[in-house]
Amino acid sequence: MSLNKSELVSAIAEKSGLKKADAENALNAFQEVLVESLANGEAVKVTGLLSVERVERAARTGRNPRTGEEIQIPAGFGVKISAGSLLKKAVTK
Template sequence: MAISRSDLVSALAEKAGTTKTEADAVLSALSDVLLDSVGKGEKVSIPGILSVERVSRAARTGRNPSTGETIEIPAGFGVKVSAGSKLKAAAK
């Protein structure tokens, strides 16, 4: 089961002892920082929790699954998210 944004905001507000409005503003700010930093190619790390970084993907040849036709896929970027030690331990 996935946790929704409103559930996350409620949990953050409760843990931080703040209002839901303030917790929502902090979550929005975190999203903005992640998007801006990864867009610039900077790695964002929250020690023990996770790290997020932009990775390069080389150009490659692919295949259209419907027709079997080969296609050229241009080089581009992807996002790599790595779990930190505390997050991995919580998943056990």
């Protein structure tokens, strides 16, 4: 089972006492800040919950799964998400 965005907005609104529209605006703002920060190379840390950072990936040699041919994969960036202590506790209960 998982929450989609509208279910998450409803849950946030219920827990916070905000109107759904305000909760959705807050969630959208969080998303924008997260994306902009990562694009600028800044990590985002919410103590106890999670940390998100942009990581560099080196160029490497891969293999085409269909043909077995070697291919060169260029250097690039990825996203690393680490769970904080609250998330880790929640999944061990």
